[in-house]
Amino acid sequence: MQKTAVRYLHLTPDSDFPALEGLSQFKAVLVVEAEVAEMTMWETSRALIASGCLYALAWGDQCEAWREALEDASLEATDYDDVPEERQVITTAHEDEELSEAFWFAKHRAVHPAELRETLIVHIADAARREEIEAEYRDA
DSSP: OOOOEEEEEEEOTTOOOOOOOSOOSEEEEEEEOSOOOHHHHHHHHHHHHHTTEEEEEEEETTHHHHHHHHHHHHHHHTTTOOOOGGGOOEEEEOTTSOHHHHHHHHHHTOOOSSOOOEEEEEEESSSOOHHHHHHHHHHO
């Protein structure tokens, strides 16, 4: 199994999504620990897809709404056309799971036809918990 690099991004519920440097085809794990306005959810989803996210896992508050927003953003980005399998975006929601279970799924089961070399953990919360979240992901 190829090792993938992991990056952490903390956003507050009203943060604008920053430009992502050096990422192309990647997996995103959204750890949502705060309620986010619907418009912010849509803008963040569009930004992730535009940045090259090909596999998105949503965990936490509103995770099914996040999954739908990410899926809609991916369809919108391709003008609802069919795209090759390696360019399709896969989305999952992990509503009734512990975070450690969602991380385990992200590391061991979330596979994509394209080679995804990086994982971006997008932590949406009032306060950052980088060390704790990165450690839990490492241990999954």
